[in-house]
Amino acid sequence: MAEAAALSVEGLVRNFGGLAAVGGVSLEARTGMLHAVIGPNGAGKTTLINLLSGDLPPSAGKISLYGTDITGLPSYRVSQLGVGRSYQKTNxxxxxxxxxxxxxxxxxxxxxxxxxxxxxxxxxxxxxxxxxxxxxxxxxxxxxxxxxxxxxxxxxxxxxxxxxxxxPRVLLLDEPLAGMGAEESSSMVELLKTLRSGHAMLLVEHDMDAVFALADRLTVMVNGQVLASGAPAEIRANPAVQEAYLGEDEPGG
Amino acid sequence: MAMHDAQPRALALVLVIGLAGLAVFPIFGADEKFYMQFLAKVMVMAIFAMSLDLLIGYGGLVSLGHAMYFGLAGYTLMSLTPEYEGASLWISLAAALGVCALAALVVGLLVLRTSGIYFIMVTLAFAQMAYYVVHDSKYLGGSDGKYVYVKPVLSFFGWQPFSLDKLAAFYYVILGTLAGVYFLLRLLLASPFGHVLVGIKANEHRMRSLGFPTFSYKLVAFVIAGVLAGLAGYLAAALDGLVNPELLSWHQSGQALMMVILGGMGTPAGPILGAGALKLLELLLTSWTKHWQLLLGLFIVLVVLVFPNGLASLFGKRKRGGAEHG
Known part of the structure; x- marks a missing residue:
């Protein structure tokens, strides 16, 4: 059952020098749902997670947690308020x-x-x-x-x-399947399924099988921008997404 | 359980035997004033080294300016001691520890914003500043320092159980303090605070993302370490009956650092072993050759190469937990 947005992001920007690693991203994560963010390498997915977890301060934009503005809070505050994150590189x-x-x-x-x-x-x-x-x-x-x-x-x-x-009430998961074998991957996918109830989940993942098995909603990022956002079936059918990402060979995990 | 709760049994045994030996020494060696003074000094240095190990071995904060607190406490005692009578131990000790706590708080607020090599450099810089203030101040005795003419007076509401003028009495006070600081640190390290500190050393970034405001924990550790260093410095000044700028010098900080490394970082007993080994060796070598520093240096290099975890690792592995691969 979907409820009001647990985590909501509006126009989030992060510049590194002249480069907009995240250039105006808006999305939502709702309790009981898994929102997956996909995109080619360098699309700004990990930067997005770092902004949401407070590891990096945003250059512009707003992050709200259950309606409370948490933009720019340090990571320990964000964690205390109920946002948990996992890291792409085992940490x-x-x-x-x-x-x-x-x-x-x-x-x-x-x-x-x-x-x-x-x-x-x-x-x-x-x-x-x-x-x-x-x-x-x-x-x-x-x-x-x-x-x-x-x-x-x-x-x-x-x-x-x-x-x-x-x-945590909100889970930010940065490539939990990175470097895993097939068997390990499928048990992790089962684990993530069990976590959906009671958590609002934002998942960054390269493994498309896992993403389509898990996601209630998908956002595709390219070059720091949201290319498309919607239900998995819509995304799969979107020609712009197919051209930019899904049609290409997978960069293997 | 985490490894830092573990104390190998052999090491605990060595510690108990060592403390027992120190406790009975004055009974048999009552006439050996020199050795009693020497052992008292070793114990003071052991307290100092333990305080530094709280920062280095547990918090991962390599301070090269820890002598600042050691010296400040000594100078506080000197300033509060009148020429012909002893200062009250409670008042002068409280003042000395208060000065150290305040200094560590101010310095900590500034230096803990840095890390790694920069942390080493700024802690050294602050200590050198304090060194030169003391060194160039006429009131504090300049480069010669000043005498603490009379030992502090220990009194409970007018009742004086013993006088610290008697070396044996002072010796036991220092031994009791050493044991007290050791158990205090073990308590601290087993507490939630201690576990946070060890986590910060292992991975500060992850600790923040788990919800720990790491700066506050580092600052509190820095102040505790400063106060314990002050406790050692207070005892040293009272024991020697004099203070001089060398107490605050980077040699003094470096010596504590060597004791910690020699004995074993991150082990409660390591700094005690390190202080004992370094001072004992210094005593033996100085009586043998004037090139003792060369030999001492060689010994330290050898120990670090052969036992990278320090002398404490001679008495059992300090890491606990199944090591089999799965």
Whole structure:
């Protein structure tokens, strides 16, 4: 069931010198729906995610979260307000166990971590949130392993698990399938399907099979601009999109 | 569980034996004033090195200006000590730690905006500024420094359990402080704050995106480290009975850095081992040859090459968690 827009973006611009990496993008993400953003390499998809997550400040435009203006807030504020993101390049704490990766992420939901006396591992709610996110991503059996000892696919799952451990309402997923084999990909697609309820999801992905299997709505970006936006069937039939992107050979993940 | 909660059993054993040895030394070596003074100094340096390790080993903040707080606390004690009587320990200690907290807060607000090599350079720059202010100030004794004529007086509502003039008493106060700081740091590192700090060292960018305002955590760590360095500096000034600009010099910062690296960064006991090893070696080599610094340098290079994780790694691996590949 679609509800009001959780995340809404109007005329978002980010210039790098003379180059408009994102040049006036508007889109929405609604709770219970997955909005996929596709486009060739260099289209500005990752920059878009970086703008939405607060990793980069926009040059112009407006980002609203449930009607509240969050434009230009630093990434930790955006995260605290309920926007979780995962990274294209696996960005987990390799020297920590899978559990500690998620536990630390869940700890960010304490009102403050300026707590100096009680042991971090004694916060039962935090531990439970970490265990829940590990279970949701199918990693519970790997909980005690160092992240560096996990396979690439498992590290990608951990990446999502950490994001989930922060109890986000909006999920920004930057190529969760990057570098995955066929089997790992299909289990990740199943995982993403389960996350749709209760989250507004924005997915950047190169794997077209996955995108068309998952997306409720599609936006095609080319050179920082929105080329087309609509339901998957409309996008598939759009001649401009076919010319710019879908017709070409896939840049393999 | 995260690795930073782990303390190898062998290392804990070495630590307990070491502390026990330090505790009984004055009983057997009561006449060995020189060695008691020496060990007291080593323990003070160990506290100083531990405070620096909080920044380097846990927060990933390599400060080369940590002696600033060490020296400021000593100078605060000197300023508050009248010529013919001791200053109140509580008041002078509170003042010294307060000065260090304030200095670390101001410096931290500025230097924590930088990172990496720039952080090293600006912490050094601030410490050098403080060094020259002290060095060129007549009131503070200039390059010669000044004496702290009388040791601070420890008193509980007028009752003085012992006098710090007695070296053995002071020795135990320092030993107690060392143990106290060690357990304080272990508590801190096991807390949510400690886990955040270790996360920042591993990947600050990810910590921010997980919702942690990392700057605040680094600033608090910087202030805590400054205050603990001040505690060490206060004890050093009281123990030696004098202060001079060398307390704030980059040699002093560098020495603590060497102790941390030698002993093992990011291990609670490492800096204690490092301080002990460095000072003991210095003592042995100076009595043997005047080219002792050359040999000391060679030793450090050798240790760093053979045990990149420091002497603490001799007593067991510090990383915990299954390492098998899956």
């Amino acid at each position: 987990v704490f390799l020297g920590f166990t899978a559990f500690e990766n998620c536990r630390l992420a869940a700890q960010s939901r304490l009102p403050s971590s300026m707590r100096f006396v009680r042991r971090a591992l004694a916060y039962a709610d935090v531990n439970r949130a970490a265990e829940r996110s590990l279970a949701a991503t199918g990693l519970e059996a790997r909980s005690g392993e160092l992240a560096s000892a996990l396979s690439h696919g498992e590290q990608r799952q951990l990446e999502i698990a950490m994001t989930l451990a922060t109890s």
